[in-house]
Amino acid sequence: MQFTVLTLFPEMFAPLQESILKRAQEAGLVKIQLVNFRDYATSKHKNVDDAPYGGGAGMLLKPEPIFAAIRDLPQPSGRRRVILMSPQGDVFSQGKAKELSEQEELVFICGHYEGFDERIRELADEEVSLGDYVLTGGELAAMVMIDSVVRLVPGVLGEDASAEEDSHSISLLEYPQYTRPADYEGRQVPEILLSGHHALIKRWRRKESLRRTFLRRPDLIKAVTFGADDYLLLEELILEHEEIAAWQPLWKHLCPQPKRRRKSSHNPEGKQ
Ligand code: ADE
Numbered sequence: 001m002q003f004t005v006l007t008l009f010p011e012m013f014a015p016l017q018e019s020i021l022k023r024a025q026e027a028g029l030v031k032i033q034l035v036n037f038r039d040y041a042t043s044k045h046k047n048v049d050d051a052p053y054g055g056g057a058g059m060l061l062k063p064e065p066i067f068a069a070i071r072d073l074p075q076p077s078g079r080r081r082v083i084l085m086s087p088q089g090d091v092f093s094q095g096k097a098k099e100l101s102e103q104e105e106l107v108f109i110c111g112h113y114e115g116f117d118e119r120i121r122e123l124a125d126e127e128v129s130l131g132d133y134v135l136t137g138g139e140l141a142a143m144v145m146i147d148s149v150v151r152l153v154p155g156v157l158g159e160d161a162s163a164e165e166d167s168h169s170i171s172l173l174e175y176p177q178y179t180r181p182a183d184y185e186g187r188q189v190p191e192i193l194l195s196g197h198h199a200l201i202k203r204w205r206r207k208e209s210l211r212r213t214f215l216r217r218p219d220l221i222k223a224v225t226f227g228a229d230d231y232l233l234l235e236e237l238i239l240e241h242e243e244i245a246a247w248q249p250l251w252k253h254l255c256p257q258p259k260r261r262r263k264s265s266h267n268p269e270g271k272q
Contacts, residue, residue: 001153002077002105003032003146005139006069008048008112010034012139016146024156032146040068049113058114066109066116070123078104082124083145085110085138089127092145096128100145101152108145110138171223173216175208207233214244221247226255 005013013034017025024030041048042064049059070082081103090096100106109124121127130141151157178189192204210233213220234255238245 001030001101001103001150003030003149004035004073004105004107005032005110005142005146006035006037006066006108007110007137007139007142008036008038009110009137009139010036013143016143020156021147021150024150024153027155029153029155030150035069035073037065037069040065040072052114060114061111061116061120063117063119066120067123070107070109073107076105080105080107081126082107082109083142084116084121084124084127085129085141086116086127087129087132087134089129091129091131092141092148094148097145097148097152101149106146106149108138108142110142112137112139171213171220171225172209173212173220175205175212203229203233206230207237210234211237211241211244214247215241218243218247221250221254224254226251228256228258231255231258 007013013032016022016032021030021032025032038046038048041062048062048065050062052058052060079102081100083100083106085108109120128141128145130144135141176190178193182189182194190204192200195201206229210230213224214237230251234244234251238248
């Protein structure tokens with residue numbers, strides 16, 4: 001997958017030469033090209049910004065260098081998406097990362113200074129914001145997006161499963177994890193994880209994921225795909241947390257109810 005970044009500060013992208021991103025590039029899975037659009041400025045002083053018409057504070061990026069840089073990109077070999085980094089865009093999410101990872105090329109336009117000349121917006125297929133705060137430029141936001149998209153490119157992570165299992169891609173937060181030692185200065189790893197009982201460990205992990213999501217990010221619950229086994233786990237969790245009990249109308253609506261066994265002469269209490 002190809003990433004092309006239009007920026008006035010290519011040196012800011014040095015962190016992309018480390019760790020998993022470095023290996024992904026060395027393995028030829030990912031190519032990152034940095035284009036300094038100041039190189040496309042035609043004035044004597046290579047100006048890329050100017051004062052806003054109508055007055056006001058700060059400077060705006062001029063259209064000509066960015067239009068010229070985009071026009072000079074080689075023809076895309078496949079699906080290309082041009083993204084303008086801006087606090088006015090749609091807020092980035094794991095879902096958006098997944099969608100973008102299906103493209104062959106992403107082009108990021110990173111602004112700096114007070115803003116863009118409005119005509120620059122027409123170069124972009126979409127505008128994306130990292131969150132509801134204002135950065136000094138789009139570079140850090142583009143790096144975050146590149147990082148989260150690269151790890152979804154097939155082959156980049158050792159196991160394909162680890163990207164799938166992460167928080168947010170399945171809309172439940174991840175369960176707590178532990179490694180050796182089993183006892184660290186009196187802090188014990190939960191007994192069940194040492195038991196080797198795979199079915200019980202799986203149940204414990206699912207319950208802890210549900211607990212974490214309800215307690216920390218109840219806003220994610222609406223997007224969870226519940227299974228019938230979750231019903232019983234949630235019935236346990238409402239006895240443990242008032243907060244989860246308060247969400248009962250929502251999850252009772254979203255979660256399939258397990259079929260209760262009918263009472264019979266063999267099973268007089270209707271036990272499951
Ligand atoms: N440029 C400035 N602030 C930004 C933000 N929040 N997201 C993306 N690009 C930006």
